[in-house]
Each structure stands twice: as C-alpha cells, then as structure tokens.
Amino acid sequence: xxxxxxxxxxxxxxxxxxxxxxxxxxxxxxxxxxxxxxxxxxxxxxxxxxxxxxxxxxxxxxxxxxxxxxxxxxxxxxxxxxxxxxxxxxxxxxxxxxxxxxxxxxxxxxxxxxxxxxxxxxxxxxxxxxxxxxxxxxxxxxxxxxxxxxxxxxxxxxxxxxxxxxxxxxxxxxxxxxxxxxxxxxxxxxxxxxxxxxxx
Numbered sequence: 001x002x003x004x005x006x007x008x009x010x011x012x013x014x015x016x017x018x019x020x021x022x023x024x025x026x027x028x029x030x031x032x033x034x035x036x037x038x039x040x041x042x043x044x045x046x047x048x049x050x051x052x053x054x055x056x057x058x059x060x061x062x063x064x065x066x067x068x069x070x071x072x073x074x075x076x077x078x079x080x081x082x083x084x085x086x087x088x089x090x091x092x093x094x095x096x097x098x099x100x101x102x103x104x105x106x107x108x109x110x111x112x113x114x115x116x117x118x119x120x121x122x123x124x125x126x127x128x129x130x131x132x133x134x135x136x137x138x139x140x141x142x143x144x145x146x147x148x149x150x151x152x153x154x155x156x157x158x159x160x161x162x163x164x165x166x167x168x169x170x171x172x173x174x175x176x177x178x179x180x181x182x183x184x185x186x187x188x189x190x191x192x193x194x195x196x197x198x199x200x
Contacts, residue, residue: 031102033059033181040066040098047094051087063104063181066095069162070173077173080120082131084139088175092139099179100144107152108133108140109176114158114167130155136175151180 037057044055054074056067068091070076076088084092099106110133112125133153141147161172 031104033064033179036064036098036102036179040064040095043094043098044091048091051091054087055091060178062178064179066177066179067162068092068175068177070170072170075170075173076175077132077135080128082128082135084135088136089139092136093143095177096140096143096145099140099177102179103149104179104181105149105151106145106177106179107150107154108136109154109156109160109178110134110136111156111160111162111172111174111176112158113161113170113172125157126155128155129157132175136177140177 037059040057044052044057048055051074054069054071054076056069058065058067068076068088074087076085076091077083078085110129110131112129112132114125116125130153133155137150137153140150158167158172161167161169162174163169163171166172
C-alpha cells in the first residue's frame with residue numbers, strides 16, 4: 001500500500017510494465033472515449049430506471065470513468081461489508097453488456113465515506129474500499145469481462161471524496177471503473193470534465 005491507495009496489479013506486473021502499449025488492450029474499432037461515454041449513458045438511461053441517477057459517466061485523461069455511487073437508502077454494498085447488493089449487480093451487468101463489446105483494459109477503484117469502524121479490530125476503510133473494488137472485479141469477470149482486461153484494483157478509503165465538504169455523505173461511497181484508451185483515440189482538444197449523472 002502506498003500513501004494514497006492500496007493497489008493490486010495483474011500477477012507479475014510491475015508498475016512500469018503496466019504502462020506499456022498493450023496496457024490499453026486492442027481497441028481496433030472506431031470506438032472513442034466520447035462514443036463509449038454516450039453508449040453507456042444511453043444504456044443506463046434505458047435499462048436502470050430509478051437507479052440511473054447513481055451512475056455517472058465522464059471522459060478523463062486515461063479514457064472513460066464510470067462512477068457507481070451510493071445515496072441514502074440505496075447502497076451498492078451491505079453496510080460495512082464487501083457484499084454486492086442486488087442493485088449493484090444490476091448496474092454492473094448493464095455496464096458489462098457495453099464493456100464486453102470492446103477489448104480495452106480497465107481498472108477498478110473502491111471509495112468509502114469517512115465513517116470509521118469501531119466493531120472490527122484492525123479493519124479500516126482501506127481494507128473495505130479495496131475489498132469492495134475486488135468484489136466488483138469478481139462480478140465483472142463472472143458476467144463476461146475477461147480477467148486479462150483488468151489491470152489492477154485500487155482502494156482509496158476516504159481519501160478521494162466526490163463531496164469534499166461532506167466527507168460522511170453516502171455519495172462518497174462508490175465503485176469507479178476506468179476504461180483505458182490510448183492517447184491517439186482521444187480528442188486532442190478535450191479537457192477533463194466534471195462527471196454528471198448519465199441521465200443529465
């Protein structure tokens with residue numbers, strides 16, 4: 001674990017090798033970050049009904065980032081655990097249906113709010129965020145994503161909140177999937193944009 005995150009790379013993969021050309025997979029289609037973003041937003045809008053607001057899709061420096069966030073009364077995991085809820089599985093399955101159409105590699109982040117644990121010794125938000133990212137990885141693989149495409153999982157604990165001024169807000173609890181695109185497929189004048197709900 002480094003100072004900012006708990007990271008698990010592919011078996012035998014060094015940090016330098018992770019950024020070799022094949023790190024991005026073989027994107028042989030005309031898919032760009034923008035077209036993938038639009039495809040996922042459309043799928044979320046069509047398939048997820050009243051939980052669509054818990055999915056945010058944005059173009060970032062590395063490619064496309066998909067945030068699956070909690071809100072009051074609608075969580076992706078059982079409280080204090082890495083057990084995926086039914087709604088989390090429903091969201092991930094919709095994402096798999098889109099992500100299985102491309103071969104780009106990806107990584108998964110886990111994030112928590114700032115509530116700490118008092119009932120489990122030696123267990124913190126570092127462990128919880130990493131285990132939740134790993135649970136999402138397992139489910140993606142079970143439902144159609146090749147294990148070779150997932151290059152790492154990262155647990156950020158509560159160190160990278162979406163709502164900086166509200167560290168305990170449930171909206172900070174999330175799983176993020178980053179789909180990697182080589183630089184040549186990205187729009188040259190695109191700036192990193194703030195995420196927004198897919199239905200917005």
